[in-house]
Amino acid sequence: MDQFTVNLLFVGASFALYIGIAIWARAGSTSEFYAAGRGVHPVTNGMATAADWMSAASFISMAGLIAFTGYDNSSYLMGWTGGYVLLALLLAPYLRKFGKFTVSEFIGDRFYSPTARLVAVICLIVASTTYVIGQMTGVGVAFGRFLEISNSAGLLIGACVVFAYAVFGGMKGVTYTQVAQYCVLILAYTIPAIFISLQLTGNPVPALGLFGDYAPTGEPLLAKLDAIVTDLGFNEYTTQNGDTLNMVLFTLSLMIGTAGLPHVIMRFFTVPRVADARWSAGWALVFIALLYLTAPAVGAMARLNITDMFWPNGTDAEAVSVEEINTDPRYDWMATWQKTGLLGWEDKNGDGKIQYYNDKAEGMQAKAVENGWEGNELTNFNRDILVLANPEIANLPGWVIGLVAAGGLAAALSTAAGLLLAISSAVSHDLIKGRFAPDISEKGELMSARIAMAVAIVIATYLGLNPPGFAAQTVALAFGLAAASIFPALMMGIFSKKVNNTGAVAGMLAGLVVTLVYIFLHKGWFFIPGTNSFTDADPLLLSIKSTSFGAVGAMINFAVAYVVSGMTSPLPDDIKELVESVRVPRGAGAAAADH
Numbered sequence: 001m002d003q004f005t006v007n008l009l010f011v012g013a014s015f016a017l018y019i020g021i022a023i024w025a026r027a028g029s030t031s032e033f034y035a036a037g038r039g040v041h042p043v044t045n046g047m048a049t050a051a052d053w054m055s056a057a058s059f060i061s062m063a064g065l066i067a068f069t070g071y072d073n074s075s076y077l078m079g080w081t082g083g084y085v086l087l088a089l090l091l092a093p094y095l096r097k098f099g100k101f102t103v104s105e106f107i108g109d110r111f112y113s114p115t116a117r118l119v120a121v122i123c124l125i126v127a128s129t130t131y132v133i134g135q136m137t138g139v140g141v142a143f144g145r146f147l148e149i150s151n152s153a154g155l156l157i158g159a160c161v162v163f164a165y166a167v168f169g170g171m172k173g174v175t176y177t178q179v180a181q182y183c184v185l186i187l188a189y190t191i192p193a194i195f196i197s198l199q200l201t202g203n204p205v206p207a208l209g210l211f212g213d214y215a216p217t218g219e220p221l222l223a224k225l226d227a228i229v230t231d232l233g234f235n236e237y238t239t240q241n242g243d244t245l246n247m248v249l250f251t252l253s254l255m256i257g258t259a260g261l262p263h264v265i266m267r268f269f270t271v272p273r274v275a276d277a278r279w280s281a282g283w284a285l286v287f288i289a290l291l292y293l294t295a296p297a298v299g300a301m302a303r304l305n306i307t308d309m310f311w312p313n314g315t316d317a318e319a320v321s322v323e324e325i326n327t328d329p330r331y332d333w334m335a336t337w338q339k340t341g342l343l344g345w346e347d348k349n350g351d352g353k354i355q356y357y358n359d360k361a362e363g364m365q366a367k368a369v370e371n372g373w374e375g376n377e378l379t380n381f382n383r384d385i386l387v388l389a390n391p392e393i394a395n396l397p398g399w400v401i402g403l404v405a406a407g408g409l410a411a412a413l414s415t416a417a418g419l420l421l422a423i424s425s426a427v428s429h430d431l432i433k434g435r436f437a438p439d440i441s442e443k444g445e446l447m448s449a450r451i452a453m454a455v456a457i458v459i460a461t462y463l464g465l466n467p468p469g470f471a472a473q474t475v476a477l478a479f480g481l482a483a484a485s486i487f488p489a490l491m492m493g494i495f496s497k498k499v500n501n502t503g504a505v506a507g508m509l510a511g512l513v514v515t516l517v518y519i520f521l522h523k524g525w526f527f528i529p530g531t532n533s534f535t536d537a538d539p540l541l542l543s544i545k546s547t548s549f550g551a552v553g554a555m556i557n558f559a560v561a562y563v564v565s566g567m568t569s570p571l572p573d574d575i576k577e578l579v580e581s582v583r584v585p586r587g588a589g590a591a592a593a594d595h
Contacts, residue, residue: 003398007146010402011409014184018177018413019164040175040270046283048175049267051182051410052418053084053284054291055131056138056384057475059185059411064386066299067306070229070237072247074296076476079251081292083258083479088281091259092268094494094582096277102269102422103262103486104430110493110582112575113501114435119508121426123485124262126512128426129460131261131478132419133527136464138412141384144340146405151340152465158409159461162416163454174417175270181410186290188407192391192400193294196301199394206297214304225300228307231315233361237300243543250476253550257479260487263415263422302386305393310356310378319353319377333392337385344380349373420460424453463527476547477519484511484553492561494583497576499561502568507561515553522546 040048058080065073098106104124108117136155139162143154190206197209201221214224225237235241258264268277309331310320325331325345337343345354349372356378357364368374388408391401428449433440440448467474485508492499492507499507522539523546524531536545544552565571 001398003401004148006398006402007405010399010406011146014180014406014410015161017180018161021177021180022164022174024176042271042276042279043283044179045175045267045271045276045280046285047182047287048178049264049280049284050287051178051185051414052267053264053288053415054182054185054411055415055475056135056142056408056412058291058295059189060138060141060387060408061134061384061475063295063299063302064383066296067303067386068381068383070235071240072235072242075247075251076254077292077295079254079479080258081288082251083255084281084285084288086255087259087264088278088285091265091490091494092281093274093277095265095490096268096271097274098582102425102429103265103490104426105434107489107493107504108430108434110575110578111489111499111501111504112572113505116489116501116505116508117430117434119505120486120489121430123481123489123508123512124426125423126516127261127478127481127486128263128419128423129456129463130481131263131475132416132423132456132460133463133467134474134478135412135416135419136460137467137474138384139409139416140464141340141342141382142388142405142408142412144342145337145385145388146402148336148339151342155461155464158413158416159457162413162420163457174421175267177417178414181414182287184403184410185407185414186287188403188405188410189291189298189387190294192394192396192404193298193301195396195400196305196390196394197297200301200304206301207293210297210300221304222300225304228304228311228315232307232311232356233358233364237303246543246545246548249544249551250548253480253483253548253554254476255483256487256554257481257483257550260482260485260490261479262426262482262486263418265490266418266422266425298387298390302390302393305390306381307356309393310354319355322347322352322354325354330395333389336392337389340385342380342382342385343389344378346377346379348375348377354378416460420453420456423456424449427452427456466527466529477523480519480547480550480553481512481515483550484515484557488554488557488561492558494579497571497579499565500568500571503561503563503565506564507557507559510560511553511557514556515549518549518553519546 057076062073062076065076095103095106098109104117104120107120108114136158139158140151140155143149143157144151145154147154147157193206194204197203197206200215201209201212202215203209203212210221212221213219214221217224222238229235229237240247268280271277271280307315311317312320320331325334334343334345347354351372354377355371355373357368357373357376359368359373359376388404391404428445432448433445437444488511489504489508492504518540520526520532522532522534522536534540536547539545541549541552
């Protein structure tokens with residue numbers, strides 16, 4: 001059986017499972033559509049939350065970014081994991097106790113203002129739409145490779161699959177689909193990692209193999225990797241090479257952005273009791289850790305394997321020949337990925353070899369002249385393909401490659417469904433029912449939610465065809481927007497008795513607008529290529545890149561909210577009592593009865 005057929009079997013079987021679950025768990029009421037009827041077990045919810053959380057950025061893109069940058073990109077791991085702890089401790093239980101369906105509804109009630117609710121909806125839609133672009137990018141990459149079609153065609157197919165199970169299943173269908181998707185993605189991520197760790201270090205636990213010895217030579221794996229990449233003019237893999245200010249702000253932006261992302265927070269509205277929200281968070285952290293402890297090893301080992309393929313006899317010997325790439329079965333993966341447009345190479349100096357090195361490093365200029373090299377000949381290696389190509393690079397069995405295909409799609413589709421649900425809930429429950437048509441029937445609200453989700457899928461697909469960066473970079477922008485707009489409002493809503501409705505609205509708008517403008521100045525207005533005034537290599541403010549600005553936006557949000565609140569009317573007594581009742585455990589069990 002050829003590899004294409006194996007891929008089709010794995011992907012087709014997983015899709016049949018997802019759609020079957022969605023039909024079985026079809027939402028029949030608004031409570032089931034928005035919150036799965038508030039009857040999800042904490043372990044089940046923890047697994048679904050993990051799938052919702054571990055998106056295409058985590059599965060497909062993060063290890064690729066770590067592999068090609070090293071220690072500097074470990075901030076993705078630190079920020080996302082730390083943010084989840086922040087969410088579990090500071091937000092999830094309190095929001096569940098409040099007993100509402102959506103984040104915007106909490107903000108509207110806490111700040112006693114329809115305007116605050118409307119602004120929260122706008123912030124949520126902007127952040128979620130940016131986030132879903134990254135997921136659709138991942139869908140296109142995965143489909144393009146494993147169905148051997150173009151990136152764009154793969155993205156369109158993925159959009160149809162999301163439509164099939166998210167629009168009809170709602171939160172109830174998405175929850176149980178995400179449990180299945182978690183099982184698929186974690187197996188798909190860890191099984192190849194175990195194989196590769198055994199090959200390179202003899203240790204079946206990738207996280208331990210990362211700090212073990214490289215089997216062929218007996219030297220530490222990371223020391224071997226450091227030596228190879230520095231020989232080729234790249235930065236040392238295990239040391240910090242980037243700017244500290246930007247790294248700190250980027251990590252902080254990811255942390256507080258995590259705690260402000262509505263599609264994750266919504267999962268904590270699905271459990272019966274407040275205590276279950278805490279348990280859900282704990283279980284989700286366990287399930288997330290299985291992948292996040294493996295990701296650094298996947299990145300490092302993949303980088304070693306790739307370098308070894310281009311310099312099979314060592315960096316002091318000759319590079320791989322074009323003839324070998326074309327005839328040796330070990331290099332078949334290169335021709336396959338070349339079809340997607342995400343991998344490319346060119347024999348620039350006509351010597352029949354493909355030299356992969358950092359042609360921008362000053363120390364490599366003399367060596368290049370001496371050897372007659374005319375630049376790096378691995379002209380395109382999209383970071384998003386690394387995890388998906390990893391089993392092929394390591395020459396693993398065909399069934400492992402098929403499993404990774406299904407896993408990559410599961411990761412992207414699970415988060416895309418959660419985000420689209422957050423968008424549709426905001427539009428139908430907070431905008432239509434909450435503002436424009438409060439007397440709408442439950443059937444009408446359910447229909448409006450499904451129409452809103454369908455429209456969101458169309459928009460996300462269109463934007464996914466021209467993303468502003470790799471999947472993880474695009475997602476980082478979304479985290480920055482959530483950090484600057486939603487997180488401060490939630491924190492002040494739960495823990496402060498000083499911020500009033502005017503302050504909250506002013507803070508959210510200030511944080512969102514300033515951050516969005518900063519992103520557009522660096523990534524192009526509305527992400528249209530060529531309309532940017534700055535780049536992340538040469539940013540507007542100090543060394544702060546667009547992906548790191550969310551933390552600054554959050555500080556602006558907090559400052560504006562407190563200043564404006566201090567200049568306007570104080571918080572009403574009934575709202576102070578509401579804040580107190582949300583924070584104090586007294587009467588927490590009553591939340592189960594709400595709605």
